[in-house]
Amino acid sequence: xxxxxxxxxxxxxxxxxxxxxxxxxxxxxxxxxxxxxxxxxxxxxxxxxxxxxxxxxxxxxxxxxxxxxxxxxxxxx
Amino acid sequence: xxxxxxxxxxxxxxxxxxxxxxxxxxxxxxxxxxxxxxxxxxxxxxxxxxxxxxxxxxxxxxxxxxxxxxxxxxxxxxxxxxxxxxxxxxxxxxxxxxxxxxxxxxxxxxxxxxxxxxxxxxxxxxxxxxxxxxxxxxxxxxxxxxxxxxxxxxxxxxxxxxxxxxxxxxxxxxxxxxxxxxxxxxxxxxxxxxxxxxxxxxxxxxxxxxxxxxxxxxxxxxxxxxxxxxxxxxxxxxxxxxxxxxxxxxxxxxxxxxxxxxxxxxxxxxxxxxxxxxxxxxxxxxxxxxxxxxxxxxxxxxxxxxxxxxxxxxxxxxxxxxxxxxxxxxxxxxxxxxxxxxxxxxxxxxxxxxxxxxxxxxxxxxxxxxxxxxxxxxxxxxxxxxxxxxxxxxxxxxxxxxxxxxxxxxxx
Numbered sequence: 001x002x003x004x005x006x007x008x009x010x011x012x013x014x015x016x017x018x019x020x021x022x023x024x025x026x027x028x029x030x031x032x033x034x035x036x037x038x039x040x041x042x043x044x045x046x047x048x049x050x051x052x053x054x055x056x057x058x059x060x061x062x063x064x065x066x067x068x069x070x071x072x073x074x075x076x077x
Numbered sequence: 078x079x080x081x082x083x084x085x086x087x088x089x090x091x092x093x094x095x096x097x098x099x100x101x102x103x104x105x106x107x108x109x110x111x112x113x114x115x116x117x118x119x120x121x122x123x124x125x126x127x128x129x130x131x132x133x134x135x136x137x138x139x140x141x142x143x144x145x146x147x148x149x150x151x152x153x154x155x156x157x158x159x160x161x162x163x164x165x166x167x168x169x170x171x172x173x174x175x176x177x178x179x180x181x182x183x184x185x186x187x188x189x190x191x192x193x194x195x196x197x198x199x200x201x202x203x204x205x206x207x208x209x210x211x212x213x214x215x216x217x218x219x220x221x222x223x224x225x226x227x228x229x230x231x232x233x234x235x236x237x238x239x240x241x242x243x244x245x246x247x248x249x250x251x252x253x254x255x256x257x258x259x260x261x262x263x264x265x266x267x268x269x270x271x272x273x274x275x276x277x278x279x280x281x282x283x284x285x286x287x288x289x290x291x292x293x294x295x296x297x298x299x300x301x302x303x304x305x306x307x308x309x310x311x312x313x314x315x316x317x318x319x320x321x322x323x324x325x326x327x328x329x330x331x332x333x334x335x336x337x338x339x340x341x342x343x344x345x346x347x348x349x350x351x352x353x354x355x356x357x358x359x360x361x362x363x364x365x366x367x368x369x370x371x372x373x374x375x376x377x378x379x380x381x382x383x384x385x386x387x388x389x390x391x392x393x394x395x396x397x398x399x400x401x402x403x404x405x406x407x408x409x410x411x412x413x414x415x416x417x418x419x420x421x422x423x424x425x426x427x428x429x430x431x432x433x434x435x436x437x438x439x440x441x442x443x444x445x446x447x448x449x450x451x452x453x454x455x456x457x458x459x460x461x462x463x464x465x466x467x468x469x470x471x472x473x474x475x476x477x478x479x480x481x482x483x484x485x486x487x488x489x
Contacts, residue, residue: 016142040208041145048205 003050003076004069010045011065014038024066039063050076080320081254082488084328085167086428087160089153090311090415091128095160099425100432103440104461108293108414110307115271124285126292127271128309128416146209147222148187149310153421154219154267155226157312161263162227165316170326177261178231179220180250181314182242184420184475186216188270219267231259240380242266243313243423244473244481248337250317251483260322265424267312276308282347284384297444298381298410299388299452306382309416313424315431332431333486335468336367342478349386349474353394356380356472359480360398367484369468372402374484376439376464378426378471379456381410382417387474392452407464409457410442423473427483430469434487437465 008022015032028034028042043059046052046068052075054062062068086096091109093099102109109128112118118125135144135152147155158181162168190213197205212218217235224233232253236245243266250262279285286305288295297303323330340362342355349356364371380391396403411426418425433439438461445458469485 013141014145016140037208037212038142044205044207053204 003073006049007046007069007072008065010049011042014042014045022065024069026065027063029063046072052076079255079257081251081317081334082320082323083315083331083334083431084318084323085161085165085316086314086331086431087157087164088311088313088425088428089130089133089156090313090418090425091130091309092414094130094133096428096432100436103411103414103429104438106414106441106443106459106461108296108443109309110292110295110416112292113271113276116273122276123280123287124276124305124308125289126286126295126307127276128307128311128418129271130310146213148190148213149269150183150187150267151219151222153269153310153312154181154314155222157265157267157314158223158263161314161316165318165328167227167316172261172322172326174228174230176231176259177229178253178259179223179229179233179263180236180246181219181223181264182235182237182246182266182420183216183219183268184237184239184242185268185270185275187214188275189272190214192272192274223263229263237420238479238481239475239477240417240419240422241473241475241479241481242420243427244471244483245339245479247315247317247334247423247427247483248339248481251334251337254317254319260319262317263314264317265312265314266421268419268421269310270419271308271310279308286383294444296383296413296416297446298379298383298413298442299392299449299456300445301447301449303383303385303388306384306412307416309418311415311418311421311425313421313428315424315427330488332434333488334483335486336363336369336484338362338366338482340480342480344478347476349390350478352397353390355478356391356474356480357394357397359482360394360470360472363470363482363484369484371399374468374470375405375407376433376466376469377406377408378430378469379408379410380472380474381412381442383412389451391472391474392454395454403454406454407439407457407462408454409440411440413443423471423481423483426471427485430471430485433466433469434485437463439464439466
């Protein structure tokens with residue numbers, strides 16, 4: 001499974017949203033109903049799934065689906 | 078003083094997931110105790126039995142996202158609250174939300190959450206701890222969750238006094254309305270501590286029954302062969318309301334709350350004071366608060382845990398307060414069938430008191446087979462009885478020597 005697919009799958013699971021809502025432009029808080037604790041949990045799930053560590057200063061920038069995918073792709077390449 | 082009535086109630090517990098099933102099973106003496114299935118139990122546990130909720134699918138009540146954010150104790154509390162709110166028609170009528178508060182207690186809080194996150198910490202380190210760990214686990218979160226769900230903006234906290242928690246919650250909610258701080262209080266208790274660590278801990282105290290081969294017979298309050306209490310999970314929630322407020326919005330009234338007494342043994346962390354001295358003082362305070370003569374009381378919903386010490390000292394306390402009239406009292410133990418739901422017990426038992434008024438029946442204390450000379454009152458053994466009850470006293474005692482007594486009156 002590619003990174004993009006896996007990221008979207010995690011978002012669907014963690015935020016309890018429909019797959020169709022998880023567009024690349026979607027903002028976790030504004031569009032997908034996450035609160036600050038949800039975003040922390042989401043980042044932890046990415047770390048877990050891809051076995052990496054995401055520093056807090058990086059995590060703060062990952063506010064949309066596209067930004068998360070982009071960051072994870074660059075880290076894992 | 079403003080009068081306080083009960084306009085709604087709801088429960089989920091080992092003998093029923095609603096009021097009707099609960100009452101029907103209690104009246105027929107049906108035990109909800111069975112071998113533990115909430116987790117993998119084995120012979121290393123001295124006590125392997127508990128009162129667990131049956132046929133409860135959290136997914137039927139909460140969406141995926143909510144399920145991850147709330148502990149089982151909060152789930153049970155929210156289910157019972159919805160029943161109580163529906164009965165009180167709170168969502169259908171106008172009221173001042175700033176004067177509606179919540180005090181729903183728990184003896185321990187999110188024990189299951191605590192255990193799983195602690196295991197994660199040991200195994201995988203601090204970075205893997207969920208950001209929801211603290212808000213899921215803390216014992217006040219049920220009161221907050223209820224306030225958020227129903228937009229109740231008045232006073233809000235929880236009271237933790239172990240197994241007396243719910244009676245202190247109900248008593249404090251009663252005072253809040255009497256005093257004028259609130260017009261409506263959603264109150265009660267919720268507990269989900271049938272978990273490995275909690276069962277192990279209470280077992281180490283030698284507090285639990287080890288009659289593992291006969292789960293339904295294990296809880297035998299006031300019987301000479303009693304050997305400890307049985308852990309249970311559940312929730313009970315009541316809507317308390319100022320009388321005129323309830324009448325003006327056309328709410329059904331199930332009972333009145335007329336007295337509250339609270340004391341501490343100041344004696345020992347777990348053992349009751351000699352002769353139930355602290356409990357007796359709490360009963361006297363509640364009777365004085367209700368301004369009723371002891372002889373007017375004819376029914377007590379006992380703490381009745383089935384531990385050797387509790388049942389003996391509780392009996393002595395009743396004799397101390399009521400003298401010869403103690404022999405006339407009908408005393409039952411709801412825990413004989415449900416087990417001990419710790420911080421939810423007083424709330425479920427308050428609901429039992431309401432149903433006792435409404436149905437004119439007193440449910441039995443089951444498994445009463447061998448009279449104990451030290452427990453020689455009328456515990457309504459094994460069969461329910463028909464009786465019109467005007468006043469009900471509900472007694473709760475908690476580790477720490479906390480005593481909480483609430484008196485209810487049939488609403489006429």
